[in-house]
Amino acid sequence: MNIQRGFRDKLDKYINPGMDIEVEMSVNGGAVYDFCCFGVDAAGKLSDDRYMVFYNQTQSPGREICYRASGNGANFTVNLNRLPASVNKLVFTVSIDGNGTMGNIVSHILNIKQNGQTVATMPLSGQDFHTEKAIIAIEIYRKDVWRFAAVASGFNGGLGDLLRAYGGEEITPAAAPAQVQPGYGQQTPAPAQPVYGQQTPAPAQPVYGQQTPAQAQPGYGQQPAREEPNRRQAINMGVPRPAAPRQVTPQQGYGQQTGYNQPSGYGQSPQPAPSGYAQPAAPQRVSLEKKLEKDAPQLVSLAKPLKVELEKRNLLDVVARVALVLDMSGSMSGRYRDGTVQEIVNKTLPLAVQFDDDGELDFWYYGSRPKRMPSVNMKNYTSAVPRDWEKLMRSLGYGNTEPLVMKEVVAEYGKSRLPAYVLFITDGGVGSESQIRQILMDASRAPIFWQFVGVGGSSYGILERLDTMSGRYVDNANFFALDDFKKVSNSELYSRLLNEFPQWLQEIRRKGML
């Protein structure tokens, strides 16, 4: 059975909703397509982001939704019975990553299958769309019973915007109801079809069936998809949730979209917006991918996992200084030798490229003494670990005196107009407890966030007790330890590196520290 846009019916007329259902999606086109299933609640929101299943999170917590890449598409296997009651609707989407529009696709085919049998096929083509970057393909939802609907509607924005749309809470009062652009959606009429589920005989002939197909009108569809800044500016990502959900804070107010004709689809303001209200169109940043592609192509694979984590946390618009502080004590020698340290630099650099206005990573080594190094950028990063690092290590004295380098960091950013994200790598043996505590307490009024990461060591001392450390104006530090830095997946790494940063940003904005 072929289904057309607008078709909706009860699922059990076609398949057994209690058994595994396969949703097979594919696109024939010239762009990069991402397929995603959002499991949203009764309000249509992604209240639990573990139910966003896509290439970077290939299954939901109970494996009720599983993702498998397949050729030029993806297969989702869903078990509706096992879904928690809070998940009310599954929305299947396809979005373009990078250039292209849905008007340019050759086709998008979606099959609903069970036991290998296709029970419904929704064929769409580029003629069904214009300049949209995404398609809301189908929805499977509860309303008394499980039902499905062939939505087949365009959406102006990429995966991140979809996430914001489903994760979002409306920000009032800037929220404006979505306005519909007249003139779009030119479409040839579907051929007359039997009306499903119809009991009463039709009293009328389908006289409209004879009508000639509408001509696509020239001029439509040429318009950039996002001229009106308030289309969906009101949608804000709900992860992480602010303490007061509907409170408008500057960080939450970033939703303003400025032009989705940008290759990667991001419209960003160059620096934190002064208020949560609608901002006029701002210049756009070049996307992270593009920058890396151009200047550091070896790192381009980091862009996607990082981007996803940034989107989840609504950090895409954040402008911040980024610093890397690297332990160069004698016990780190193995990690310098086996390339782990260079890897840390490689994976930190995209954070700086993303957040920092000059795209440079401020850089310190420390042993018994600290040493500020030239900033790392996309041109010089491969030599951030000097060939003769052993000489440098010797000159720094083999020890690890954290307080000294921390004081340098505070001196650098203490009066900064921008927030600073400081990634501090150590392999442990951390002493100087009272000094470190004092520095963190004093610096808690400065716009500095400390992300400590333990790498392959032990005895992290006070760093392991940061969560219970009192006496600070804001909680300005986080710590986690990794046994082997190289074995952590990029998405997990970025997820952990960015775990507490957004809360801190909200907190300092709330307290007016910037």
Place this chain on the structure above:
Amino acid sequence: MGVNLSKGQRVSLDKNMTMALVGLGWDTNKYDGGYDFDLDASAFMLGANGKVRKDEDFIFYGNLKSSDGSVRHTGDNLTGAGDGDDEVLIIDFTKVPADVQKIAITVTIYDAPVRGQNFGQVSNAYVRVARMANENDMSGTEVLKFDLAEEFSVETALVVCEIYRYGNDWKFNAVGAGYQGGLEALCRSFGVNV
């Protein structure tokens, strides 16, 4: 809150209701790249044979009031914007001519074939009947509501309900029959010359 009806259900209307408001509501198109949803409510005043007595018995955005004043349409809404009823028909039972046995209320999507639209794409559509205390009581007291959201799919024209004489009283039938072919097709079937 009145009774929520489902397709095919029939209920008697209050004998004392002299004036009723039939309200149609729907949501604007929330997706990008699509046209507005322009839903049109219409009423056909039908004789015993199920046809209009004359073309003027067809009350719609182009003919807002029946010649006897018993049925009127308060005006066209092109998008569904705003809360509450988007289009309203008002029936004054005291003025309905004796040879009108039935008033069929229909909803159609304007320009559906060209816009590629059908009822499956429209969200939160409903029809409600409210008792009006007087002719200015535009919110009325709701007596029943018929949720159209899950009932329809690829149809472009609906006979939502019929209000018909039953002895000396009026009854409401939640017909909920969907068709393709739009308003023109409905007109032909009800005997309106188009």
